[in-house]
Amino acid sequence: MNAVLNLIAHIGAAVLNALGLVGELAIFAGTGIFAMIRPPYYPRMIGRALMEVGYFSLPVVSLTALFTGMVLALQSYTGFSRFNAESAIASVVILSVTRELGPVLAGLMVSGRAGAAMAAELGTMRVTDQIDALSTLSTEPMQYLVAPRLIAGIIAMPLLVAIADILGVMGGFLVAWLKLGFNPHTYLVNSFTNLRTDDVVSGLIKAAVFGFIIALMGCFNGYRSKGGAQGVGAATTSAVVSASILILAVDYILTQLLFTK
C-alpha cells in the first residue's frame, strides 16, 4: 500500500514540478517580451548579441545547409530514379530546404552554439552575483541582458536561414550537375518554376520563431541557474535540449498553421 502511495506521490511531485516550471517560463517569456518593447533600449547589447547569434553562427549554419542540400539531391536521386522521376529532384531539394530543413537545422545548430553560450554566460553572471549587481546599479537585468538577446534571435535567425536556403539549394544543384550529370540550366529552371513565395516566407517565419525560442531558453536556463560550475553546466545542457525539442514540436505546429488552410 505504502509503495503505491509513494509512487503516486512521486508522480504528483514530478507533475507539480513540471507545471511550476512551465508557469515560470511563461512569466519569464512575458516579462522578456515586455522588456523588448519598453525602453530603455541597449543598442550596444543588441549589436553584441547579433554578432554572437548571427555572424558567428554563419560558418556552422552554412556548412550544415550546404551538405544537407548535397545529400538531399543524392538521396532523392536514388529514390526517384527507380521510377524515372529524376526531374522532380530539383523541386524536392528546394522545397525541403526552404520550408523545412533550412529553418529546423539552422535552429538546431544555432541553439547548440548561441543558445548554449547565452545560458553559460547568464548562468555564470547569476552565480557570481553579476545579475544582482546590475539591479543595484539602476539597470533592469531583463532589459539589459534578456531583451537584447531575444531581439537578436528574432532578427538573426531569418537572415541565417535565408543564407542557408541559398546554400542548401546550391549544394543540391552542385551534386545534381557535377555528380549526377543533370543539365544545369534545366535543373535551375525546374527548381524555381515550382517555388512559391510562401514556401520561402513560411520558412523565414519559422526561423524568427525558432530564434525567439533559442534565445528564450538560453536566457531562461541561464537566468535561473544556481550552484556554481555544476549549475551552469546543467543550465547549458537544458538550454540546448529544451530549445531543440521545442523547435521540433513548434515546427510541426507552425507547419500545420501555415500550410493547411
Next chain:
Amino acid sequence: MSIPKIRVRNLKKYFGTKKVLDGVDLDVAQGTGLVVIGGSGSGKSVLIKSILGLVTPDSGVIEIDGVDVLKAPRAQARALREQIGMLFQNGALFDSLPVWENVAFGLLAEKKIARRFARAKAIEVLAQVGLADNVADLSPSELSGGMQKRVALARAIASEPAIMFFDEPTTGLDPIMGAVIDELIVDCVKRLGSTSIAITHDMASAVRIGDAAAMLYDGKITWTGPAAELLTTTNPLVDQFTHGRSEGPIKMALRR
C-alpha cells in the same frame, strides 16, 4: 528623535520550511555604520538582499527614509533603493566590460554622465580607491583579488550613494589588504557621509568599519551594541562567536 535612515521591523523570510529570517528588527541611524555579524548561513546576505529588493521577504517592514519600500509604489521604492550602493562579496564585476566601464556603469545607467566623459570620471573614482589610470582599460579578470575589490568599491561609490552595503568586504583577502580595504571603506563612507551596513565575520574588520554592531543568530537579532564592545561584551552568543569557540550556546548545524 529623528527617523532612522533604515528601519527594519519583524522581517521574515522562509525558504520552504527553513526559516532564514524570523522577525528581524534593525535601526540604522543617518550617517552611522552598522556591522552585522553572524555565522555562515545565518541569513546576513538575505537580510541585505531584502533591503536591496533582490529577495522578496515573506512579511515585515523595511523603511528607508521612513517609507516602507515593501508597500510603496514601485517607482518610489525604486527611487529609494537607488540611493544604495552595494559592494558584493566577490566583487561581482562585469567581466565582459573593461574596468572603467564597470566603474562608470551606474552613472551611465542613470544618465548622470555622457558616455564620452565617463572614462575620465571613472579614472577619477579609481584614484579615490588608490588605483592608477593604467588599470582602466584592463579586464576585471586581469586583476588580483585585492584590486578587484577596489574596483568593485569604486563602482559602488561612483554614484555617491547615501547608503552603502558591504557584503563581507575582507573575505578572501590577506590581513593587510583587508585592513587597506577597510580603511578605504571608512574613508569613502566618511567623505560621502553615507549610512552603511556591513556584514562580516572578520572581527578586526567589524571593529574598524562599524559604529554599532548587531548579531544575527537563528533568524533574529540577538544582540546590539557599540562595535567597540564586540570583543568585550559578556553576551554568551557574541562572546563565543567573536572568539571563535566551538563550545558554547551556538550549535553549528553541520548538516542542513
